[in-house]
Amino acid sequence: MKTNPGTAFITGASAGIGKAFARRLASEGYNLILHGRREPQLNSLCEELHSQHGITAEYVIAELSNPIDLHALEERMRTIPDLTLLVNNAGFGTIQSFENEDIGRLDAMIQTHITAPARLMHAVLPRMLDRRQGAIINVSSVAGFLVSPGSLYCATKAALTNLSESLDLQVRDKGVRVQAFCPGFTRSEFHQRMGVDTSGDFFKNFMSAEQVVDASLRALKRGKVVCIPGLRYKLAVLAPRFLPKKVIYGLGYVYRRIRGQSDGV
Ligand SMILES: NC(=O)c1ccc[n+]([C@@H]2O[C@H](COP(=O)([O-])OP(=O)(O)OC[C@H]3O[C@@H](n4cnc5c(N)ncnc54)[C@H](OP(=O)(O)O)[C@@H]3O)[C@@H](O)[C@H]2O)c1
Numbered sequence: 001m002k003t004n005p006g007t008a009f010i011t012g013a014s015a016g017i018g019k020a021f022a023r024r025l026a027s028e029g030y031n032l033i034l035h036g037r038r039e040p041q042l043n044s045l046c047e048e049l050h051s052q053h054g055i056t057a058e059y060v061i062a063e064l065s066n067p068i069d070l071h072a073l074e075e076r077m078r079t080i081p082d083l084t085l086l087v088n089n090a091g092f093g094t095i096q097s098f099e100n101e102d103i104g105r106l107d108a109m110i111q112t113h114i115t116a117p118a119r120l121m122h123a124v125l126p127r128m129l130d131r132r133q134g135a136i137i138n139v140s141s142v143a144g145f146l147v148s149p150g151s152l153y154c155a156t157k158a159a160l161t162n163l164s165e166s167l168d169l170q171v172r173d174k175g176v177r178v179q180a181f182c183p184g185f186t187r188s189e190f191h192q193r194m195g196v197d198t199s200g201d202f203f204k205n206f207m208s209a210e211q212v213v214d215a216s217l218r219a220l221k222r223g224k225v226v227c228i229p230g231l232r233y234k235l236a237v238l239a240p241r242f243l244p245k246k247v248i249y250g251l252g253y254v255y256r257r258i259r260g261q262s263d264g265v
Contacts, residue, residue: 004029004082005025005028005029005030005084005085006030006031006082006083006084006085007030007031007032007033007080007082007083007084007085008021008025008030008031008032008033008083008084008085008086008087009032009033009035009077009080009083009085009086009087009120009124010022010025010032010033010034010035010087010089011035011036011064011087011088011089011090011116011120012035012036012089012090012091012139013032013034013035013036013042013045013059013089014034014036014037014038014041014042014045015036015038015041015188015189016186016187016188016189016190016209017089017139017183017186017188017209017212017213018034018036018087018089018090018139019045019209020208020209020210020212020213021087021089021137021213021216022034022045022049022057023049023210024210024213024214024217025085026049026052026053026055026057027053029053029055030055030084030085031055031056031057031082032046032049032055032056032057032058033057033058033059033060033076033080034046034057034058034059034060035059035060035061035062035073035090036059036061036090037061037062037063039059039061042059042061043059045057045059046058046059060073060076064090064111064112064116065107065108065111065112065116067111070111070115070116070119073116073120074119074120074122074123075123077120077123077124078123078124078127081127083124083127083128083134084128084133084134084135085134085135085136085137086120086121086124086134086135086136086137087136087137087139088116088117088120088121088136088137088138088139088160089137089139090112090116091112091113091139091190092109092112092190092193092194093153093190093191093193093194094106094109094152094153094194095194095195095196097149097150098150098151098152099150101152106152109152109153109156110152110156113153113156113157113159113160114156114159114160114163117138117160117163118163121136121138121167121178124136125167125171125176128171128175128176129171129174129175129176131175132174132175132176133175133176134175134176134177135176135177135178135179135220136164136167136176136177136178136179137178137179137181137216137220138160138161138163138164138178138179138180138181139181139183140157140160140161140164140180140181140182141153141157141182141183141184142182142183142184142228142233142236142237143157144157144158144159144160144161144180144182145158145161145182145236145237145240146236146237146240146248146252147240147248147249147252148252148255148256149252149253149256157182160180161180161182161226164178164179164180164225164226165178165180165225165226168180168225172223177220177223177225178225179216179219179220179224179225179226179227180225180226180227181212181216181219181227182226182227182228182233182237183207183212183215183228183229183230183233184207184228184229184230184232184233184236185203185205185206185207186206186207186208186209186212187203187206187207187208187209188209191203207229207230211229211230212229212230215227215229215230216229239251
């Protein structure tokens, strides 16, 4: 008989990568608490996963850039006795150049990509450490290894990757693991939400959300701290280590000229 893997909490589970995590973890027998902002999507996903896998699936609505919502989420997490996995996945990109972007949206990006994961980890770690059991996956990005003109997105993801590695160093010998999960281009609602036309050939080469989630969970089992799915993205993150900064800046600039101002990955 399969052992009960416990409860997983996933932020941004109403779409894309978060939804793929939810489906995969439900199939492995996890009970789920799914976070997002769109109730109909979360409600139907919970019903689907409960009826297909017999697990319990609840949802919680919260705007992560709202400190009151975030505080309520932290309190909720402290009350889950068997929380074994936290997936900090929620995130978004922007389309405008830095100086033209709404400052509230930029601030929300910092809250969503850095403050929320940090606070949620702070809420769950004491209990995980007491039980000497648990894992955290922070959905960062290949973008965190790169620079792109005016991109706060790259900067927030660099911070999240760094924080994940630093925390893993602190907790790994205490039975808990933290993964910096850094996908490249992945099919989801991410690019449409920025108003990017995703019908072109460029988008056909994206990895699927299921593929990247599979890579993350395999890497977690192997104890890998930084997970970068796909050979081309593994090679892309090596470039900044070996090429001179001048070349990297040039590539970042050319990339933005070709792809437009939107956050890539
Ligand atoms: N797609 C890519 O190419 C790619 C590549 C590398 C990394 N990533 C990262 O992967 C993660 C998931 O993105 P995705 O591609 O799956 O995008 P997605 O399909 O647009 O899903 C984003 C999820 O995050 C939630 N969310 C976004 N901002 C939020 C906020 N301020 N407060 C609460 N919830 C919020 C959304 O909730 P609602 O829909 O309910 O509003 C949704 O569930 C993000 O962190 C992204 O940076 C994506």
